Amino acid sequence: MLHARQLWVLTLLTLFWGLNWPIMKLAVGEMAPLTFRALSLLLGLPCLALALLLLKVPLRMPRHEWAQALRLAVTNMMTWHVLLILALPHVSSGRAAILGYTMPVFAALWGRTLYGDRLSTRQLAGIVAAGGAVLLLLWHELSRLSGAPLAAGAILVAALVWGLGTQQLRRAHFSVATLTIAFWMTAATTVVLCVLAVAFEAPRWQWPLSSTALWAIAYNGVLVFGYSQAAWFYLARTLTPVASSTSVMLIPVLGIGSGALWLGEQLHWQDGAAVALILAAIALVLLPPRPASSTNSMRA
Template identity: 30%
Template sequence: MTALNDGRATSRNATNAAGSRGRGGLVFLLITSVGWGLNWPVMKHLLTEWPPLSARGLSGVVGGALLLIIAMVGGQSLRVPRDQWGRLLLSSLLNISSWMTLMGLALLWLPASEGAVIAYTMPVWASVLAWPILGERLTLLRVISLLLAFGGPLALMGGNGVAASMEKLPGIILAMAGAFLFALGTVVAKRLPVRLPAITSAAWQITVGCLPLVAAGLLLEDPQISALSAVGWASLVYMTLIVFCLSYVTWFAALARLPASVAAIGTLLVPVIGVVASAVFLHEPLGAGQITALVMTVAGVVLATRS
């Protein structure tokens, strides 16, 4: 009888611990989504004061360096084995360099709210690319999710009118390309994972991936420190500390506590927060076209995740 009671007590303790971890994971996920969602209007404003490659590259390199320090303080080794450098460089190129470059340039043509919607077609692309790369079956749900993902940008173009849509077309193409390459990097990382501790891996990928942006910014752009206003400096600090450091740390903490599908669906808060925050802080339009595109994109991602 005593053994039975002890077993029940142990089971209750395990259930309570799992519930506590789950609640903690949801809190971490909320922090991540808010941090990344607010970055869309922050980045859009920063581009009015600084060129895109320099803005994204500098904040990324500093943020990656701070993450390396966090990893070191946390007791994680910073050493990258020789056989992992190829994978790390490939992942950095697809997940960081291309994403930062293309999304930064896309915002030169797109409002932050529309850039956020198009960017979050990424999970849909990933579910489709998993077919040829990982051998995962291309289901009907994945095909429908892809159609919905295309429907989001089409809804934006239709709601803006033909002339306005053609003006934004370069931004739409750049954002879609960035989402596609990020998705490719995500799927490739499943096939060829970088075998490093989580924070160390993210820190090296961010640092290595953003160094080419800094170099290109110095060669092709003319960033002037004097051009940054107080709000511009605050934007750089936000991107460095909140986007690259806090949000990545809370993201990995959420992944450690939640099922991957729950974490993936939870990130759908990011484009919602990005769209609403852009309307509030940048006074960007929030009409039928933007809302329809957001709903279609969110629906596409939910279907892709469920499949």
């Protein structure tokens, strides 16, 4: 069950991440994808640092915890952001959101395979419902996905690795606050994206940037990397892996809707059915079980 604070964090996270899919799609149509991601991170990192300062969260992390933070950055951020942003120019924003949010299914499978997690009947039903929603959403897209198999495969690999990262993050032991971990993981990812952008995209740079690109960078820097990434780490560490990963399943629904509204991406009947399955999955995993009914009968 979500507490009030977790519910507010999740609501804003869903809104910011969900609306970001068409925004990212617009951005990579205007500029080189790795460069877009790198500039967004360069803006987001000081925003995150300011949040730590205002909340009086220490920035220092013990040296012996650096290696663990770097490993988590690879599975939770670096792989996801690199593969997704490289694939996004070749698929629609709604399709990318669908593929990316196969993550909850992968997270549950990683937990069962690597950590021996025992899933309750409700959790299994929620995972099946979420998986069914993904299949429904992919149904109408399979023929078009065949035109960009590498892009689709890259996003699925990114989701697979993110699912592993979700399990690892939940089980990681740190002596510092989650915001501190988020800052240093974001810092490491920023370095990697900047190096990749310079190495592979410098000849493609065009200045000045368009107003669309600048707006997308600002949105991603402040709301995605300045807030949402840290918010996700908070949820991933305070909820169970199944609950945290399933809780974000509304994000692709919002991504699909906003992509249709802003970019004219076509919707089909499968979308409505998938929404119902996603809502069922969230309810099955997150809502508390009904208490056992008590009997008031008196025995003679």
